[in-house]
Amino acid sequence: MATSELPGAGTTGAPTTAAGAPARPSRVRVHHLQAAKQRGERLTMLTAYDAVTARLFDDAGIDMLLVGDSIGNTMHGYATTLPVTLDELVVAARAVAGATRRAFVVADLPFGSYEGGPEQALASGVRMMKESGVAAVKIEGGQRSVPQIRALTAAGIPVVAHLGYTPQSENLLGGPRVQGRGEAAQRISDDAVAVVEAGAVAVVLEMVPAEVAARVTEVVAVPTIGIGAGPHCDGQVLVWVDMAGMTDWSPRFAKRFGEVGAALTSAARAYADEVRSGTFPGPAHSFEA
Numbered sequence: 001m002a003t004s005e006l007p008g009a010g011t012t013g014a015p016t017t018a019a020g021a022p023a024r025p026s027r028v029r030v031h032h033l034q035a036a037k038q039r040g041e042r043l044t045m046l047t048a049y050d051a052v053t054a055r056l057f058d059d060a061g062i063d064m065l066l067v068g069d070s071i072g073n074t075m076h077g078y079a080t081t082l083p084v085t086l087d088e089l090v091v092a093a094r095a096v097a098g099a100t101r102r103a104f105v106v107a108d109l110p111f112g113s114y115e116g117g118p119e120q121a122l123a124s125g126v127r128m129m130k131e132s133g134v135a136a137v138k139i140e141g142g143q144r145s146v147p148q149i150r151a152l153t154a155a156g157i158p159v160v161a162h163l164g165y166t167p168q169s170e171n172l173l174g175g176p177r178v179q180g181r182g183e184a185a186q187r188i189s190d191d192a193v194a195v196v197e198a199g200a201v202a203v204v205l206e207m208v209p210a211e212v213a214a215r216v217t218e219v220v221a222v223p224t225i226g227i228g229a230g231p232h233c234d235g236q237v238l239v240w241v242d243m244a245g246m247t248d249w250s251p252r253f254a255k256r257f258g259e260v261g262a263a264l265t266s267a268a269r270a271y272a273d274e275v276r277s278g279t280f281p282g283p284a285h286s287f288e289a
Contacts, residue, residue: 004041006032008102009061028063028104029135030158030201036063036234037223043235045225046243049075049092051099053240058100064225065100066237067093067107067134069168074241081167084110086124093132106160107134111168114139118151125157136201140166142191146198153199161195163188163216164229165207176251178228180208185215192216192224204237205229207253228253 007026036043045064048054049071057065071092072078086109093107107128114121125137136158139145149159164179173179180188189212192203202223205213210230217224217233226233228251241247242254246261274280 004061004063005039006036006041006043006063009063027102030104033064033104033202033223034221037221043223043225045235045237046240047071047074047237048096048240051095054096054099054103054105057240058103062103063235064237065096065103065105066138067096067105067132068138068239069108069110070239074239080170082111082170084108086110086113086127090128090131093128093134097133097135104136105134106136106138107132108138114145114148118147121148122151122155122157125152125159126155129157136160138162138204140168142187143194146194149195149198149200158201159199160202160204160225161192161200162204162206163191163195163208164205167206176207178207178209180212185209185212188212189216189219192220196220196222205233 006028008028033043043063044061045066046057046062047068047070048057048065049067054065067089069081069084069089071088072081072084076084076088078084089107089110093105097105109121109124109128113124121139128134128137137152138160139148139152140162142161142163145161149161152159165173165176167176170176188205188208192205195203200222202225203216203220204225204227205216206226207228208216210232213224213226213229214232223234225235225237227237238254241261242250243256244258244260245256246264248261250256271280
């Protein structure tokens with residue numbers, strides 16, 4: 001669809017009331033995601049890890065923000081997502097949720113915070129919801145995660161499932177490799193049906209063949225969000241540093257919609273040059289006695 005019917009979509013973050021006062025955009029909620037799928041309206045999702053970028057993306061009209069454990073290898077310098085702790089994600093999620101007015105904010109439950117079973121998942125999910133203010137949590141895994149999804153859903157916590165390449169299992173999967181080829185395609189579909197039946201409100205499909213993602217999108221009643229899963233999902237998500245061109249390299253499936261990294265480097269160099277030459281700060285940036 002050319003235009004979005006989601007609440008507040010297309011605003012710049014500064015809509016006004018009839019009296020000219022700033023108006024608060026409507027919050028995107030679970031039922032809006034479901035309605036978007038039914039209308040064939042594509043959903044937009046980006047990762048966010050701090051208040052500054054969260055506010056920018058919210059103002060841009062991004063429907064969903066993911067506080068992902070990708071914070072580990074994008075922001076903290078970890079080699080993988082595995083070292084990320086629940087403590088780290090709660091802090092980041094609180095910043096993102098507090099900075100947004102419209103987006104549906106989802107936070108990952110990191111490796112080691114839910115694999116122990118439903119009780120551990122519920123404890124982690126409750127803590128995330130209470131301490132950060134996000135709208136949902138995301139966990140990886142298909143049928144093996146069904147008990148956890150059921151427990152979280154029964155407690156009133158919306159769950160986004162994550163199938164295909166699941167980074168928390170990268171050591172078992174042999175690294176970032178496409179999942180769901182050949183006979184494994186049916187397992188992806190079966191896992192998708194299982195997590196949705198357990199209560200998942202959306203399903204992220206990462207690095208699966210486009211045809212497999214299209215089939216899953218057809219058979220489940222909730223939105224599918226693709227990342228390296230082709231054009232047929234109900235929505236798309238990218239890690240924001242890949243989307244914005246913050247690094248020298250981006251995954252094959254990630255289009256660089258800007259070169260923000262180069263622009264930031266240029267700005268830092270210009271700043272350094274002016275400080276070293278004595279032209280900054282000038283009179284406009286100084287105070288009189």
